[in-house]
Amino acid sequence: MNAEILSVGTELLLGNVANTDAQTISEGLSMLGIDVFYHTVVGDNPARVKEAVAIARGRAEIIITTGGLGPTYDDLTKQALAEAFGKKLVFDERSAGRVRAWFGRVAGHTMTENNLQQAYLPEGCEIFDNDWGTAPGCAFFADGVHVLMLPGPPRECYAMFTHRALPYLRKLQDAVIFSRSLRIFGQGESAVESRLRARMEEMKNPSLAPYAKEGEVMLRVTAKAPTEAEAKALVDPVVSDVAAFLGNIVYGTDVNSLEERVFQLLREKGMTLAAAESCTGGLLSEHFTNLPGASDVFLGGVVAYTNPVKEALLGVPHETLEAFGPVSRETAVSMAEGARARLGADIALSVTGFAGPDGDEVGRVYTALAAPDGVFCRRLKLGTGRSRIRTMAALHALDMARRYLTGLPVEIWAE
Amino acid sequence: MNAEILSVGTELLLGNVANTDAQTISEGLSMLGIDVFYHTVVGDNPARVKEAVAIARGRAEIIITTGGLGPTYDDLTKQALAEAFGKKLVFDERSAGRVRAWFGRVAGHTMTENNLQQAYLPEGCEIFDNDWGTAPGCAFFADGVHVLMLPGPPRECYAMFTHRALPYLRKLQDAVIFSRSLRIFGQGESAVESRLRARMEEMKNPSLAPYAKEGEVMLRVTAKAPTEAEAKALVDPVVSDVAAFLGNIVYGTDVNSLEERVFQLLREKGMTLAAAESCTGGLLSEHFTNLPGASDVFLGGVVAYTNPVKEALLGVPHETLEAFGPVSRETAVSMAEGARARLGADIALSVTGFAGPDGDEVGRVYTALAAPDGVFCRRLKLGTGRSRIRTMAALHALDMARRYLTGLPVEIWAE
Numbered sequence: 001m002n003a004e005i006l007s008v009g010t011e012l013l014l015g016n017v018a019n020t021d022a023q024t025i026s027e028g029l030s031m032l033g034i035d036v037f038y039h040t041v042v043g044d045n046p047a048r049v050k051e052a053v054a055i056a057r058g059r060a061e062i063i064i065t066t067g068g069l070g071p072t073y074d075d076l077t078k079q080a081l082a083e084a085f086g087k088k089l090v091f092d093e094r095s096a097g098r099v100r101a102w103f104g105r106v107a108g109h110t111m112t113e114n115n116l117q118q119a120y121l122p123e124g125c126e127i128f129d130n131d132w133g134t135a136p137g138c139a140f141f142a143d144g145v146h147v148l149m150l151p152g153p154p155r156e157c158y159a160m161f162t163h164r165a166l167p168y169l170r171k172l173q174d175a176v177i178f179s180r181s182l183r184i185f186g187q188g189e190s191a192v193e194s195r196l197r198a199r200m201e202e203m204k205n206p207s208l209a210p211y212a213k214e215g216e217v218m219l220r221v222t223a224k225a226p227t228e229a230e231a232k233a234l235v236d237p238v239v240s241d242v243a244a245f246l247g248n249i250v251y252g253t254d255v256n257s258l259e260e261r262v263f264q265l266l267r268e269k270g271m272t273l274a275a276a277e278s279c280t281g282g283l284l285s286e287h288f289t290n291l292p293g294a295s296d297v298f299l300g301g302v303v304a305y306t307n308p309v310k311e312a313l314l315g316v317p318h319e320t321l322e323a324f325g326p327v328s329r330e331t332a333v334s335m336a337e338g339a340r341a342r343l344g345a346d347i348a349l350s351v352t353g354f355a356g357p358d359g360d361e362v363g364r365v366y367t368a369l370a371a372p373d374g375v376f377c378r379r380l381k382l383g384t385g386r387s388r389i390r391t392m393a394a395l396h397a398l399d400m401a402r403r404y405l406t407g408l409p410v411e412i413w414a415e
Numbered sequence: 416m417n418a419e420i421l422s423v424g425t426e427l428l429l430g431n432v433a434n435t436d437a438q439t440i441s442e443g444l445s446m447l448g449i450d451v452f453y454h455t456v457v458g459d460n461p462a463r464v465k466e467a468v469a470i471a472r473g474r475a476e477i478i479i480t481t482g483g484l485g486p487t488y489d490d491l492t493k494q495a496l497a498e499a500f501g502k503k504l505v506f507d508e509r510s511a512g513r514v515r516a517w518f519g520r521v522a523g524h525t526m527t528e529n530n531l532q533q534a535y536l537p538e539g540c541e542i543f544d545n546d547w548g549t550a551p552g553c554a555f556f557a558d559g560v561h562v563l564m565l566p567g568p569p570r571e572c573y574a575m576f577t578h579r580a581l582p583y584l585r586k587l588q589d590a591v592i593f594s595r596s597l598r599i600f601g602q603g604e605s606a607v608e609s610r611l612r613a614r615m616e617e618m619k620n621p622s623l624a625p626y627a628k629e630g631e632v633m634l635r636v637t638a639k640a641p642t643e644a645e646a647k648a649l650v651d652p653v654v655s656d657v658a659a660f661l662g663n664i665v666y667g668t669d670v671n672s673l674e675e676r677v678f679q680l681l682r683e684k685g686m687t688l689a690a691a692e693s694c695t696g697g698l699l700s701e702h703f704t705n706l707p708g709a710s711d712v713f714l715g716g717v718v719a720y721t722n723p724v725k726e727a728l729l730g731v732p733h734e735t736l737e738a739f740g741p742v743s744r745e746t747a748v749s750m751a752e753g754a755r756a757r758l759g760a761d762i763a764l765s766v767t768g769f770a771g772p773d774g775d776e777v778g779r780v781y782t783a784l785a786a787p788d789g790v791f792c793r794r795l796k797l798g799t800g801r802s803r804i805r806t807m808a809a810l811h812a813l814d815m816a817r818r819y820l821t822g823l824p825v826e827i828w829a830e
Contacts, residue, residue: 013451015442016626018433022456027430036428037463041437041454048452055470155800211431275718281704282697285718289696292772292801300724302717303690303700309715309758313728343724357707386707 001172002035004060006052008068008077009152010043021066021150021157028161032169033177033224034062044068049080057084057145064165067152069135075117077149078138082122085142089120095127095136102134128164132156139168146172178231179206179222180239185258185399186249189217195246206234208242215388215395216258251402258398259287265405266297266346273401274345275301276314276335278326278352279365283394299343304335314338327352332366333375340370347371347404349397353380355389363389367397369404376400378412416587417450419475421467423483423492424567425458436481436565436572443576447584448592448639449477459483464495472499472560479580482567484550490532492564493553497537500557504535510542510551517549543579547571554583561587593646594621594637595654600673600814601664604632610661621649623657630803630810631673666817673813674702680820681712688816689760690716691729691750693741693767694780698809714758719750729753742767747781748790755785762786762819764812768795770804778804782812784819791815793827 005022012019022039029036037060042052049068056063068077075089082089096119103111118135121127128137128148133156139148148168150160170176184192189212193200196219200208206223219242223234243250252261266273275284275298285301288294304310307321315338316331324330332352340348353365363382368375378400382392396412403410420437427434437454444451452475457467464483471478483492490504497504511534518526533550536542543552543563548571554563563583565575585591599607604627608615611634615623621638634657638649658665667676681688690699690713700716703709717728722741725731730753731746739745747767755763768780778797783790793815797807811827818825 011626012438012454013441014445014626015438015440015451018435018438019454020433023427023430023433025430026428030429036430037458037460038467039427039434039454039456043452045452051474052453059466211429277697277700279704281709282692282700282716282718285692285697285720286701289694289718289720290802290805294696295720298720300718300720300728301697302728303697303704303715305700305704305710305713305715312757312759313715313717342727344727387705390705 003062004038062146087122095119132159182219184217271346274339274343274348276339276350279355280351332368336368336370369400418477419453502537510534547574597634599632686761689754689758689763691754691765694770747783751783751785784815
C-alpha cells in the first residue's frame with residue numbers, strides 16, 4: 001500500500017516550523033512497510049486544501065492528514081475530506097463530552113462554544129479519542145482510500161499517530177512488521193554502507209537499512225511475517241550476525257542514544273559518573289540529565305569555561321594551564337581527575353577544545369576519562385562548525401565511557 | 416507572486432530527516448513577501464518527480480526545487496524540470512572545472528567521472544555556483560514560471576538559497592521588503608495576539624505578525640517600499656510603538672534569543688555570570704556557551720544533580736537541604752550564592768525543581784539570582800513534560816537576569 005501525508009497549516013508555509021509531523025508519520029509508516037510517495041503541505045485555505053485532497057485521492061491508497069482540525073481553522077481539513085468523499089459531518093455527543101471535560105481539566109481555560117465544532121465528525125468514521133489535546137482525530141474508508149486525520153501540534157500528532165493511527169493501520173495488514181536497530185559510533189554512514197553492501201543487496205526479508213544520525217549511524221533490521229514471533233525469528237539472527245561482523249563500533253542494540261547506552265552500563269555495574277566540560281559547555285551533562293532517572297548514575301558536572309574556574313572548581317593546577325594551555329592532554333586529564341575526586345564519582349569525563357568560530361586550531365579537542373584504574377585521553381580533530389564540533393566532542397566522551405565500561409581500548413590520537 | 420517548494424529525496428519520505436530545506440526557503444520567501452502555497456515532497460523516482468513537476472507548473476509562478484541534483488540521483492530533478500519546460504541539458508565547461516577543483520580541494524576524495532554529470536545544465540539558465548558542495552544550482556524563466564534548483568543537503572541548500580536564490584528573487588521584485596523583530600517572554604502567543612488584534616487588523620504595510628517559539632513569542636514587523644530606507648522608515652515607528660505598548664515583556668528587538676539578550680546586557684555592563692543547575696542539568700550553561708564569544712561574560716557553572724554535589728561544589732549547607740529539601744526557595748538561593756562566590760561571578764543564576772516524569776510535585780521549580788545587591792527568587796509551576804519543564808525553567812532563569820540587568824522587578828511567586 002502507498003500513502004500520502006497531507007499537512008494543513010500556514011505556519012509550515014511561512015517557515016515558522018519544520019514539518020516534523022510528516023517526518024514522525026513517515027518513519028512509522030516505513031517501519032510498517034507502507035510506502036510514502038508524497039508529502040504535501042498546504043495552508044489554511046479552503047480552496048487549496050480541496051485541490052490538494054483531490055490530487056491526493058487520485059494517487060494514494062492511504063491519506064493521512066495533519067493539522068487544520070479544531071475551531072481556529074474552522075475544521076478545514078475535516079470539511080474538505082468529508083466533502084471529497086461525499087460524507088456528511090455529524091455531531092458526536094461522546095466527543096463533545098470529551099471536549100467539555102478537557103476544558104474542565106485544564107485550569108484557566110473556559111470553553112467557548114466554537115470548540116464544539118470539533119465534535120462534528122464524518123459519518124460512520126472510527127473516532128480517534130485525543131487524550132493529549134482537544135480535537136479528536138478519525139479514520140474512514142471510502143472509494144478505495146483509507147483516510148486518517150490527526151491534529152497538527154507535534155506532541156498531539158505523535159501521540160495520536162502512535163496510539164490511534166498505528167493500531168488502525170496494523171489491522172489493514174496481513175503481516176506483522178518487526179524491526180530492531182543497531183547503533184554505531186566511530187564510522188560514517190558511507191563506510192558502514194560499503195562494508196554491508198553485499199548483505200544489504202542479498203537480503204530482502206529481513207531488510208537492512210542504514211540511517212545517518214548526527215555523528216552516528218543507525219542500522220535497522222526489519223522483517224515481515226504472519227506473526228510477530230516469526231518476524232522476530234527472522235530479525236534476531238541478522239542482528240547478531242551484523243553486530244558480530246561490524247565489531248565494537250556497534251555500541252548497542254535497541255537503544256536510543258549513546259548516553260542511554262552509557263547510562264545502562266553504569267546502572268548494570270552500579271557505578272556513578274561526573275562530567276567536566278569546557279568547549280561542550282554543559283552539553284554532556286544536558287544529554288545525561290535528559291534521561292529520566294538520570295540521578296541514579298549521574299552525579300553532576302562542572303562547566304569550566306575559563307581557566308580560573310578550571311582551577312577553583314576542578315583543581316587543575318595553575319602550572320598545568322600555564323605550561324600546556326587549556327586545550328591540551330594535561331588539562332583534559334586534570335579536569336577529569338578533578339571532577340572524579342570532587343564529585344566523588346566512580347568515573348568522570350572531561351572535554352576541552354576549540355569550538356570556534358575563530359582560530360587556527362578550531363576543531364582540536366581533547367576528551368579524557370578518569371577511572372579507578374587510570375586515566376585515558378583522546379586527541380581529536382573534529383573539522384569545523386561550532387555546533388558540530390560540540391556535538392561530536394560530547395559523543396566522543398560518551399564513546400570513551402561506553403568502551404571503558406565494556407573493556408575495550410578507549411584512546412584515539414589524531415594528529 | 417506565489418511559489419511552490421518541490422523537494423526531491425526518498426530520505427524525507429522515509430522520515431529519516433525533517434524537511435528543513437522547505438522551512439528555510441519558506442522563511443526567506445515570506446520575508447520577501449512571496450507567498451508559498453504548497454510544499455511537495457517526492458522520492459527519487461523519475462515518474463513521480465515528473466508528475467509533481469507537472470502539477471507544480473500548473474499552479475505556481477515560482478518553483479524552487481531542493482535535492483535530486485548530483486550523480487547519486489542521476490540528476491533527477493534537473494532532467495525532470497528541463498523536460499517539463501522543453502529545455503535541453505547542455506555541458507558547461509566552467510561548472511565542470513569547478514566540480515574538478517572541488518574534488519581537488521577536499522582531501523581524501525577522488526572524483527569519479529559520473530560527477531561531471533553535474534556540469535550539464537538547462538540551456539540558457541543562470542548558473543548558481545556552489546561554494547559549499549559540488550552540485551551547481553540554476554535558475555531559468557520559461558512559460559511564465561521561474562524555476563530555481565538548489566542542492567538538498569541542508570547546509571548547502573541554506574547557503575545557496577541565501578547567496579544565490581535570494582539575489583535572483585530580489586531582482587524580480589519592484590519593491591524592497593524590510594523587517595524587524597520583537598522578542599517576548601512572559602506572555603503566551605494568544606494573549607499577545609489578542610492585545611495586538613486591533614493593530615494587526617488595521618495595519619497592512621507594515622504588517623505585524625506573531626509567531627510562537629518554544630516558551631516565547633516573536634513579533635515580526637514587515638514593510639514593503641521602493642527603497643530600504645523607505646521600508647525602514649515605515650517599520651521603525653511601529654517597532655517602537657508596539658514595544659512601548661507591550662511594555663517590559665518585550666525583552667529585545669532584533670535579537671535571536673533570551674540568552675543572547677542577557678549576553679548583550681552583560682557585555683554592555685562589563686559583568687560576568689555563573690550558573691548552578693539541578694533540574695535543567697546543564698541546559699542553561701549550554702545555551703550560553705552556544706553563543707560565539709560566550710567566554711567574555713560566562714565563567715561557567717555547576718550541574719549539581721545530587722545533594723552531596725550541591726554541598727561540595729556549591730556550599731549549600733547540609734542543614735538547608737535537610738530542613739527544606741533540594742527543591743525549595745532556600746536551596747535555590749544557596750545554590751545561586753554558592754555559584755556566585757565560588758566562580759567569582761558578578762551574578763549567578765540557579766535552577767532547582769522537579770522535571771519528572773514521576774512525582775506529585777512535577778513542574779514545581781525555583782529559580783534564583785544572586786547579585787551584589789541581594790538575592791532574588793521565583794517559585795514556578797511549569798505544568799508537565801520533562802523537556803518542556805526544563806526549557807521553561809531555563810527561560811525563567813534567563814528572564815530573571817534580563818530583568819535584573821534592566822532594573823525591572825524579577826520575582827514571581829506562583830502557588
